[in-house]
Amino acid sequence: MLLLTGMGSVHDRVDGLDAGADDYLVKPFDLDELTARLRALCRRSLEATDxxxxxxxxxxxxxxxxxxxxxxxxxxxxxxxxxxxxxxxxxxxxxxxxxxxxxxxxxxxxxxxxxxxxxxxxxxxxxxxxxxxxxxxxxxxxx
Structure with a gap:
């Protein structure tokens, strides 16, 4: 799960990741960064799958x-x-x-x-x- 949010403090990011997010991206963000993070998440899920x-x-x-x-x-x-x-x-x-x-x-x-x-x-x-x-x-x- 990739969390997209406008809340960008360190405390907010830690809370989001501790709540179960696999990655955290603060708005505004660049579309190239978003797609790169999505590709990385897909690669991680393939590595972990049985x-x-x-x-x-x-x-x-x-x-x-x-x-x-x-x-x-x-x-x-x-x-x-x-x-x-x-x-x-x-x-x-x-x-x-x-x-x-x-x-x-x-x-x-x-x-x-x-x-x-x-x-x-x-x-x-x-x-x-x-x-x-x-x-x-x-x-x-x-x-």
Whole structure:
């Protein structure tokens, strides 16, 4: 929750945050700051969530498994999970192989490691689970 208010004393801000607000913005405010704070709140909620939607399926973070629309549960190996989690956290982002290697496989030297694990995920979850964006990299698909 983002609290927008004209009450800007330190005491007011402390009271607002202690009352349950996640952030506090005093009027008048700049629209760019408001949208940046909203993006930050959305990122925080994604980091804290235990279930991420992937089309009609779900990625259960605590259990490292995917639950398909029909209820079938598919366990993921540690690196498969980390790759899927990275894609699911920002489903509209296209990641280059280099970015995914840095995020998921930082100790790996071969760039092909990303392609290998995308193959593993597609084999387990279906071809549509990870989308290839020609010339750019990969992004989350659908289950």
């Amino acid at each position: 279930v991420l939607r992937i089309g009609s399926g779900r990625l259960h973070v605590g259990r490292r498994e995917v639950v398909l629309a029909d209820g079938e549960r598919i366990a993921l190996a540690a690196r498969e999970f980390t790759l899927m989690w990275a894609l699911a956290r920002r489903p509209d982002t296209v990641y280059s192989r280099a970015e995914l290697r840095r995020i998921v496989f930082e100790e790996a030297h071969a760039p092909s490691i990303v392609d290998t694990y995308v193959y593993y995920l597609r084999r387990k979850l279906g071809r549509r689970a990870v989308r290839t964006v020609r010339g750019l990299g990969y992004r989350l698909g659908a289950l």
